[in-house]
Amino acid sequence: MSSSTVPSAMNSEGAQTLQAALAEPLRARLSLRTKLAGLLGLLALLTYPFALNTPFAHHVMILIFLYALMAQSWNILAGYCGQISLGHVVFFGIGAYSSGYLFATYHVSPWLGMLVGITIAAVMAVVIGIPTLRLRGHYFAIATLVIGESVQIVFQRWEFVGAASGIWLPIVREHPYVNFQFNESKIPYYYIALAFLVLVCLAVAYLERSKAGFYFRAIREEPEAASSLGINVSLYKVIAFMMSAAFMAMAGTFYAQYVLVIDPETVFPLALSILVLLIAVMGGVGTLWGPVIGAAVLVPLSEATRIYLGGTGGTVDLMLYGALIVLICIFRPSGLLGLFKHRRVRALLREGSKRGNA
Amino acid sequence: MTKEIIIQAIISGLLMGFVYALIAAGLSLIFGLMEIVNFAHGEFMMMSMYSAFWLWALFGLDPLYALPLCTMLLALMGLATHYGIIRPILRAPMLAQICATFGLAVFLRALAQFLWTPDFRTIQHPLVEGRVDIMGIYLGLPQIVASAGCIVGFAALYLFITRTETGLALQATAQDREAASLMGIPTDRMYALGWMIGAACVGVAGVLLSTFYFVFPEVGLQFALLAYVAVALGGFGSIFGALLAGVLIGLLESLGGLLIDPSFKVLFIFTLYLAVVFMRPQGLFGRF
Numbered sequence: 001m002s003s004s005t006v007p008s009a010m011n012s013e014g015a016q017t018l019q020a021a022l023a024e025p026l027r028a029r030l031s032l033r034t035k036l037a038g039l040l041g042l043l044a045l046l047t048y049p050f051a052l053n054t055p056f057a058h059h060v061m062i063l064i065f066l067y068a069l070m071a072q073s074w075n076i077l078a079g080y081c082g083q084i085s086l087g088h089v090v091f092f093g094i095g096a097y098s099s100g101y102l103f104a105t106y107h108v109s110p111w112l113g114m115l116v117g118i119t120i121a122a123v124m125a126v127v128i129g130i131p132t133l134r135l136r137g138h139y140f141a142i143a144t145l146v147i148g149e150s151v152q153i154v155f156q157r158w159e160f161v162g163a164a165s166g167i168w169l170p171i172v173r174e175h176p177y178v179n180f181q182f183n184e185s186k187i188p189y190y191y192i193a194l195a196f197l198v199l200v201c202l203a204v205a206y207l208e209r210s211k212a213g214f215y216f217r218a219i220r221e222e223p224e225a226a227s228s229l230g231i232n233v234s235l236y237k238v239i240a241f242m243m244s245a246a247f248m249a250m251a252g253t254f255y256a257q258y259v260l261v262i263d264p265e266t267v268f269p270l271a272l273s274i275l276v277l278l279i280a281v282m283g284g285v286g287t288l289w290g291p292v293i294g295a296a297v298l299v300p301l302s303e304a305t306r307i308y309l310g311g312t313g314g315t316v317d318l319m320l321y322g323a324l325i326v327l328i329c330i331f332r333p334s335g336l337l338g339l340f341k342h343r344r345v346r347a348l349l350r351e352g353s354k355r356g357n358a
Numbered sequence: 359m360t361k362e363i364i365i366q367a368i369i370s371g372l373l374m375g376f377v378y379a380l381i382a383a384g385l386s387l388i389f390g391l392m393e394i395v396n397f398a399h400g401e402f403m404m405m406s407m408y409s410a411f412w413l414w415a416l417f418g419l420d421p422l423y424a425l426p427l428c429t430m431l432l433a434l435m436g437l438a439t440h441y442g443i444i445r446p447i448l449r450a451p452m453l454a455q456i457c458a459t460f461g462l463a464v465f466l467r468a469l470a471q472f473l474w475t476p477d478f479r480t481i482q483h484p485l486v487e488g489r490v491d492i493m494g495i496y497l498g499l500p501q502i503v504a505s506a507g508c509i510v511g512f513a514a515l516y517l518f519i520t521r522t523e524t525g526l527a528l529q530a531t532a533q534d535r536e537a538a539s540l541m542g543i544p545t546d547r548m549y550a551l552g553w554m555i556g557a558a559c560v561g562v563a564g565v566l567l568s569t570f571y572f573v574f575p576e577v578g579l580q581f582a583l584l585a586y587v588a589v590a591l592g593g594f595g596s597i598f599g600a601l602l603a604g605v606l607i608g609l610l611e612s613l614g615g616l617l618i619d620p621s622f623k624v625l626f627i628f629t630l631y632l633a634v635v636f637m638r639p640q641g642l643f644g645r646f
Contacts (some may be wrong), residue, residue, distance in 0.1 A: 063628055084453060108632045131636045137452060138395050142590040143635055149583065150628045157621060274460055315468035322465030329458035334452040 045194060049187045058186040062258065064299045065193035066251060070272075071279040071291030072200045073247035078277070079206075079286035081240035082220025083133060084141045086273050087148025090128070091121040091245040093137060093155065093267040095252025100167045100262050103179075110180035113354025114253040121249035122242045129241040133234060145270070152268035168321075169256065180257040189258055196254060197292070200247045204288050207243075218241055220286070278325055284335030293336055362494045367616040368609065369497060373505035375608020377563050380508040381581055382588035382600035383515060384559030390532045391552040392445060397459040399585060400578025401466035402557050406432050406564030407573045408470060411479055420485040421565050421566060422503070424602030429561045436557025439552045448549075463578075470575040478572040484567065504566035511562045514553065519597070528552060532595065584611075584624075587631045593641030603642065606630075 025199045049058055070092065098120055099113025108116075132143045156164045172179045182188040207213040215236045218226035227233045256262050283294025298321075305317035326333070385399050388498040396402075406428050421428075439462065461501050486499045519525035530538040531548040539545045571577070588607055592599025607627050614626035634642065 062394075078453070085455065130630075135635060135639050138389075138393075138594060139590060139635060139639060139641070141395075141456065142586050143632065145583075146587060146628045146631055150625055153625050277453075278457060278460065285453060315471045318468035319465055319472060322461045322463070322468060325461030326458050326465065329450065329461065330443065330446045330455045332382070333447065333454035352564055 014087055023031045035179055040179055054261075057218070058190050060300060060303055062186065062193045063303070064295045065197045066254060066258075067276070067279055067299055068292045068295035069193070069197050069200055069251045069254075070248060070276045071283070071295055072197070072204060073244045073251065074276045075280050075285060075287075075291050076204060076207070076216075076247070077244035079280060080207065080220065081216040081237060083237060083240070084137075084277075085144040085241075085244075086141050086270075086277070087144035087146070087151075088244070088248055088276055089268050089270070089273040090148050090151045091124065091248035092252040092255070092272065093262075093264070094121045094124060094153065094245075095182075095249030096256040096262045097155070097161055097167070097252075098168055098249070099180075099253040102257040104167050104169050109178050110257050111178075114250060117253050118246045118247040121245040121252075125241040125245035126238055129238045130234075133237040133241065145273070148268065148270060148273055152270075155264040155268060162263070164264060166261065166266075169260040169262075171260065175301050180253075181260070189254075192256060196250055200250075201288065201292065203243070203247070208288060212236065212239065217286075221320055246344050281319050282325065282328055282335055287335075290335050297336065363616065364613075364643070366495045366497070367612045369495065370501065371612030372605060373497070373501045373608070374612065375605035376505045376508040377567060377604075378581070378607050379601040379604025380511050380515075380563045380587055381560050382585040382592065382604045383597050384556035384563075385511060385585050386589045386595060386597050386600040387515075387519075387528075387559070387591065388552055388556040389589065390548055390597070391528065392444075392448065393594075394455050395459070395586070395589075395594075396439075396556065397456060397464060397582075398439070398463040399556075399560055400582025401463045401470075402432060402435060402578070403560045403564040403567075403581055404573075404575060404578040405435065405466060405604055406561040407568040407571075407577060408474060409574045410565040411481055414481050414484075415479075415633075421481060421569050422485050425507075425562065425565050428565045429558045432564075433554040433558040436553035436555075437550055439557070440553035441545040444553065445546070445549070445609075462482045467575050467578075474575070476575055480572055481568055484569040498570060500570035500602040504563075504569065507566045508563055511559060515559060516597065518555075524551070584615025584627065587627060591631050591634055591641055593643040596641070596643040599641060599643030636643060 020233065048061065052058075070088075073091075074085065074088050077088075095114065095117035098117030099110040102108035102113040102116060103110050128144075128147060132140055132147070135143055155161060161167065169181075171183065172181055173183065176182050176188065180192075207216070215226065215231050218229070218231060219233055219236060223233055252267065255267070259266075279294040279298050280291045281294070282298055284290030287317075301324075302317060302321060305320055309316035309320070366560060381399070381403065385396060385443060388396050409428045409431050410421040410424050413419040413427065414421060419427075443458055443462060444455075447455055450458075484504050487596070489496050489498045490502070517525075519528060527538065527543045528548055528551065530541065530543055531545045531552075535545050538548070569580075584607055585604075588600055588603040591606070592603035610626050610630060611623045615623035618626070
C-alpha cells in the first residue's frame with residue numbers, strides 16, 4: 001500500500017510484531033463457547049420477527065442485513081485485497097436494474113434476474129477492473145468514484161431502462177416466492193435478507209482460510225512481495241473485484257424487490273458508495289464481523305436520530321453521523337471491532353509479562 | 359453554428375477552467391505534502407461561499423471587498439482541520455484518512471443545511487455585474503473577474519512556493535519529510551501551513567464564484583468532483599498539472615456541452631480522465 005501506512009522508524013519493533021500478529025487471521029479452531037454463542041445468536045435472529053412483530057422492527061433489521069451485506073461485499077475487495085473502491089454502487093445498481101428490468105418487461109422471476117444481474121456485475125467487474133486495478137491507492141479510488149458517477153449519468157439518459165424515471169416494478173399477488181414479492185408482511189423479506197447475509201459471511205469466513213484469501217491479504221500488504229512470491233497479482237485483484245461485485249448485485253436485486261421502484265438517483269448515488277465504506281470502516285475493515293457490527297450500530301443509530309432529531313427538517317442526525325465518523329477515525333482507526341481486539345491484546349500482553357517474570 | 363458561438367464557448371470554458379484550477383491547486387498542494395486527499399474540499403468551498411453571502415446579506419459588504427476576510431477565515435478553517443483531525447491520523451491507514459475527511463464533509467454539509475436551510479441563495483447586484491460585448495462575443499463580467507482573480511491567486515501561490523524560503527521548505531517537506539526535518543525544517547508547521555494555503559485557495563475561488571453562482575449546502579459537490587478529477591488528471595501533488603487539467607476540464611465542459619449534448623458534459627470530462635489515466639496511471643505530470 002502507500003507509504004503512509006508504513007510504520008515509522010519511531011515505532012518500537014515490538015509494536016510492529018504486535019501489529020503483524022494482529023493482522024494474522026485466527027486459524028485456531030472455534031471453541032465450544034464461540035460455537036454456542038453463534039448458535040444462540042442465530043436462534044435469536046430467527047425468532048426475532050415473531051418476538052417483535054411490528055413492520056418497523058422488521059424494517060430496521062432488514063436494513064441492517066442489507067447494509068451489512070453491501071459492506072461485506074465491499075470488504076472483500078477493500079478490506080481483504082486492499083483496493084479501496086468509491087464506486088461500488090455501480091454493481092448494486094446493475095443488480096437492481098437487471099432483475100428489475102427483466103421482471104417489469106418479461107415477467108422473469110427475480111431469482112433468475114438476480115443470477116443474470118450477478119453475471120453482468122461480474123463481467124462488468126472484469127471490464128472495469130482490468131484497466132483500473134493497475135492504478136495505485138488514491139488513483140484507483142478516484143477512478144472508481146468517476147466510473148460510479150459516469151454510470152449514473154448514463155442510466156439517467158438511457159431510455160431503454162426508463163432514463164431518469166427508472167423502472168416501476170409491477171405488483172403481483174400470486175406466487176410470492178417465485179416473484180420475490182411479499183405484500184402482506186415483511187417477514188419473508190427478513191429471512192431472505194438474513195439468508196443473503198449469512199451466505200456472504202460464510203463466503204468471507206471460507207475466504208479467510210482459503211489460499212485466495214491469503215493471496216488477497218498478501219496483495220494488500222505488499223503487492224511487490226506478493227508478486228515476487230509467484231502470486232498473479234492482477235488476476236487475484238480481478239477475482240476479488242468479481243466476488244465483491246457479485247454480492248453487491250445480490251443486494252441490488254433484494255433492494256429492487258423490497259422497494260419495487262428503482263431509478264438512477266436511488267440506486268447509483270455516490271452517497272451510497274460512501275455509506276457502505278463508512279459502515280465497514282466503522283465496524284473494522286478486513287475482518288469478518290466488522291461490516292456486520294458497523295451496520296448493526298449505524299443503521300439503528302441513523303434511524304433513531306432521524307426519528308428523534310431529524311423530524312423537523314433539520315439535519316442533526318447527519319451532523320452527529322459525520323462527527324461520529326471523524327471521531328472513530330481519530331480514536332479507533334481499526335473500527336469498533338478494534339475495541340475488542342485491543343482488550344484481547346492487552347490481556348495477552350499481561351499474561352506474557354507475568355510468564356516472563358516467573 | 360457560427361464561429362462567434364464557438365469562440366465564446368472556448369473563452370467561457372477557459373474562464374471557468376482557471377477557477378477549477380485554483381480549487382484543484384489547493385487540493386493538490388495538500389496531497390503533495392502528506393498524501394491525503396481532502397474529501398471535504400468542496401465543503402470548504404461551500405463555507406467560503408456562505409461566508410461571502412452572509413457578509414453581503416448582513417453588512418452589505420461586496421464579495422470583492424470581503425475576499426481577504428473570507429480567505430483568512432478559510433485559512434483558519436484549514437488550520438483547525440489540520441490540528442483537530444488530520445494531525446492525529448497522519449500515520450493511520452489510508453482508509454481512515456479517507457473516512458475522516460468524508461466524515462468532515464458530511465458534517466459540514468449537514469451543518470450548513472441546519473443553520474441556513476437548503477435554499478438556493480444569490481448575491482444580488484454585486485459590485486461587478488452585467489456583461490461585455492467584444493466583437494460579438496458576450497462574456498459575463500463577474501466570470502471575467504473571477505477568472506482573473508483565480509489567475510492572480512494561482513500566480514501568487516506559484517511564486518510563493520518557488521521563490522520564498524518558506525515555499526522551498528514546503529517543497530522540501532513534500533519531497534522527503536525525514537530529510538527536511540533533519541535540515542531543521544519544522545515539518546509539522548509546514549503541514550499546517552499547507553492546509554492553510556490549500557483552504558485559502560479554495561476560499562478565494564469560492565468567494566469569486568459566489569458573485570455569479572448559487573450558494574447552497576450541496577454546491578461543493580460538483581466542483582469538488584471536478585477538482586478530484588483535475589488533481590488526478592494533472593497528477594497528484596503537481597500544482598502545475600492541476601492548472602493545466604483545470605483549464606482542460608473547463609474547455610471540455612464548455613465545448614462538449616455546446617457541440618454534443620449539455621447533459622453529457624461531465625461525462626466527457628470523466629471519459630477523458632479515464633482515458634488518460636489508463637494510458638498514464640500517474641496522470642499527466644504525476645511523480646509515481
